[in-house]
Amino acid sequence: MTTASPQFPAALPAYDPLARISAGDWLKKNLFGSVWQGLLTLITAAIFLRFAWFVLDWGVINAVWYTSDPDVCRAAAGACWAVIVEKHRPMLFGLYPYDEHWRLVLMMAIYLVTIVVSLMPRNWNLRLLVPLWVIAVVSIGVLMFGGVLGLRYVPTSEWGGLPLTMLLFTGTVLFGMPVAVLLALGRRSPLPVARGVSVVFIEALRGVPLITILFVAVNVFPLFLPAGVEVNKLLRITIGIAIFFACYQAEVIRGGLQAIPRGQYEAAASLSLTYWQTTRRIILPQALRICLPAITNHIIAAMKNTSFVIIIGLFDILTATTAVMQDPLWRKFYVEAYLFVAGVYLFFGYALSLYARKVEGWIASGRI
Amino acid sequence: MTKSTSTLNAGDPVISLHNVSKWYGQFQCLHNVSLDVGKGERVVVCGPSGSGKSTLIRCINRLEVHQEGQIVVKGLEMTDNIKSIDAIRRNIGMVFQNFNLFPHLTVLENLTLGPTLTRQMKKADADELAMHFLRKVRIPEQAQKYPLQLSGGQQQRVAIARSLCMEPEIMLFDEPTSALDPEMIKEVLDTMIELAQSGMTMIVVTHEMGFARTVADNVVFMADGRKIESAPPEEFFGNPREERTRAFLDQILKH
Numbered sequence: 001m002t003t004a005s006p007q008f009p010a011a012l013p014a015y016d017p018l019a020r021i022s023a024g025d026w027l028k029k030n031l032f033g034s035v036w037q038g039l040l041t042l043i044t045a046a047i048f049l050r051f052a053w054f055v056l057d058w059g060v061i062n063a064v065w066y067t068s069d070p071d072v073c074r075a076a077a078g079a080c081w082a083v084i085v086e087k088h089r090p091m092l093f094g095l096y097p098y099d100e101h102w103r104l105v106l107m108m109a110i111y112l113v114t115i116v117v118s119l120m121p122r123n124w125n126l127r128l129l130v131p132l133w134v135i136a137v138v139s140i141g142v143l144m145f146g147g148v149l150g151l152r153y154v155p156t157s158e159w160g161g162l163p164l165t166m167l168l169f170t171g172t173v174l175f176g177m178p179v180a181v182l183l184a185l186g187r188r189s190p191l192p193v194a195r196g197v198s199v200v201f202i203e204a205l206r207g208v209p210l211i212t213i214l215f216v217a218v219n220v221f222p223l224f225l226p227a228g229v230e231v232n233k234l235l236r237i238t239i240g241i242a243i244f245f246a247c248y249q250a251e252v253i254r255g256g257l258q259a260i261p262r263g264q265y266e267a268a269a270s271l272s273l274t275y276w277q278t279t280r281r282i283i284l285p286q287a288l289r290i291c292l293p294a295i296t297n298h299i300i301a302a303m304k305n306t307s308f309v310i311i312i313g314l315f316d317i318l319t320a321t322t323a324v325m326q327d328p329l330w331r332k333f334y335v336e337a338y339l340f341v342a343g344v345y346l347f348f349g350y351a352l353s354l355y356a357r358k359v360e361g362w363i364a365s366g367r368i
Numbered sequence: 369m370t371k372s373t374s375t376l377n378a379g380d381p382v383i384s385l386h387n388v389s390k391w392y393g394q395f396q397c398l399h400n401v402s403l404d405v406g407k408g409e410r411v412v413v414c415g416p417s418g419s420g421k422s423t424l425i426r427c428i429n430r431l432e433v434h435q436e437g438q439i440v441v442k443g444l445e446m447t448d449n450i451k452s453i454d455a456i457r458r459n460i461g462m463v464f465q466n467f468n469l470f471p472h473l474t475v476l477e478n479l480t481l482g483p484t485l486t487r488q489m490k491k492a493d494a495d496e497l498a499m500h501f502l503r504k505v506r507i508p509e510q511a512q513k514y515p516l517q518l519s520g521g522q523q524q525r526v527a528i529a530r531s532l533c534m535e536p537e538i539m540l541f542d543e544p545t546s547a548l549d550p551e552m553i554k555e556v557l558d559t560m561i562e563l564a565q566s567g568m569t570m571i572v573v574t575h576e577m578g579f580a581r582t583v584a585d586n587v588v589f590m591a592d593g594r595k596i597e598s599a600p601p602e603e604f605f606g607n608p609r610e611e612r613t614r615a616f617l618d619q620i621l622k623h
Binding site (some may be wrong): 261263264266267269270271272273277281282285286289366 | 429430431454457458460461462464466468469470471472481482485486514527530531534
């Protein structure tokens with residue numbers, strides 16, 4: 001019999017995993033497989049090229065890169081990147097006294113070095129990290145506040161811009177993560193009080209908008225303090241953002257905890273490890289690895305939530321830019337200014353997700 | 369007052385279960401089970417699945433909580449008291465069906481975790497102890513690997529070594545070969561036989577009747593949460609008293 005029977009169809013052409021596919025074949029297969037597909041490819045390409053041309057034309061060819069005269073920008077057909085050159089200092093540093101901006105530059109350098117060093121696995125030992133952080137926190141504190149070493153005192157109400165965003169973000173994560181872990185553990189605790197407190201805390205705070213929590217932290221919380229006692233506004237708002245962050249993060253971590261098989265707890269119990277030994281050495285390391293992608297997600301969200309400090313009149317990088325763009329001479333070019341701020345957020349956000357991807361790789365390869 | 373452990377006389381059982389009963393909700397999974405295990409004695413517990421044999425040995429180190437009866441280990445009664453639970457667990461090593469190694473730690477770290485955390489052993493001493501037991505189970509070369517890089521049989525031998533690092537006086541085995549591919553069962557059983565020959569007190573839940581014949585001093589048969597009979601292996605296999613025991617043995621020995 002020469003024709004293949006329905007029960008035994010003719011063999012498929014031999015599959016050669018090493019076969020090279022030509023460019024023409026690739027195009028035909030992936031972009032122009034049918035009339036409809038080819039049409040879609042052409043339409044998509046047209047839209048993309050139109051947009052790319054606009055970006056090139058507006059953002060590069062006709063753009064004004066450097067001028068201190070807004071009229072030059074007004075005369076140009078393209079983007080006015082000069083506004084960033086002109087206004088970058090109040091945008092990046094907010095209300096912080098102009099002559100003291102060098103302190104913020106130095107602070108950011110210390111901050112970035114500390115963070116980068118801390119994120120590298122080969123530096124993960126307390127003998128290095130503890131002194132590093134003590135030095136970093138003290139020197140950043142001295143630089144930001146001043147009042148010693150001949151530096152002029154700058155109250156937190158004058159802090160602003162990118163350094164403020166960095167501090168709020170770092171404070172949120174450093175304070176929020178441990179709280180999140182405790183809330184997640186509490187919610188799964190066999191102790192009714194710990195469980196009850198965690199559930200009420202998480203559900204109550206997760207159910208309201210962040211802005212409400214910040215409003216309470218700023219305007220309502222002081223009413224409960226005894227007269228004369230004052231907690232710094234910046235600290236209050238950091239704690240507010242951190243607690244909001246912690247409630248969401250706690251649920252993420254709880255998901256990771258639930259993924260740990262019961263046998264792990266039993267093995268730890270049979271080695272007579274205590275609850276905290278089991279949690280710290282066996283359960284959390286595994287749970288946090290499992291939910292790392294979701295944890296990263298909330299950390300990036302927390303970075304952007306720092307812009308809520310607008311409600312207490314602090315000028316983080318976004319609010320500072322809004323304020324700077326009130327300048328009647330330059331206000332026409334707010335798009336360029338906001339694009340710059342978006343770029344700064346994108347830089348840090350993307351750096352975070354790249355790092356998280358790297359960590360996932362390290363976990364997969366057993367390096368950490 | 370004398371310490372509770374000093375009430376133990378020579379010849380007294382190291383593990384003594386007296387009328388132990390346990391319920392899961394309405395369902396009673398253990399009915400008045402009594403069992404005495406002397407020092408150095410090897411007891412094999414068998415029975416159909418759901419007969420309560422795993423539950424029984426898990427009660428001995430409080431992975432399950434019994435509601436009635438008494439469990440006494442080395443003269444110390446198991447109660448809700450954290451101190452008594454901890455003291456008893458320190459004397460008991462446990463090996464699980466699914467190994468339950470810690471996947472994020474290397475083999476060596478799996479072994480040293482218990483000694484360094486609960487016995488305050490120095491890291492170097494714990495490493496030495498761990499390597500000693502890894503040599504005993506014949507996989508010292510795997511010390512730096514992660515559990516999931518090993519075969520099932522190797523993982524189970526690591527789990528045995530991990531328990532031994534706590535230097536317990538009693539070892540509990542909860543179906544240690546049930547999750548293994550057939551060709552790996554022997555290496556684990558060989559390890560257990562060596563352990564038995566070294567004089568360890570052991571309670572083993574298993575379907576490996578060959579193992580029971582070779583090493584057991586006593587075979588206990590359970591069904592429906594009850595201890596049906598218990599006898600030395602030659603008597604248990606040669607001349608079982610109870611009808612249910614005979615039916616069970618017929619089923620598992622026939623092929």
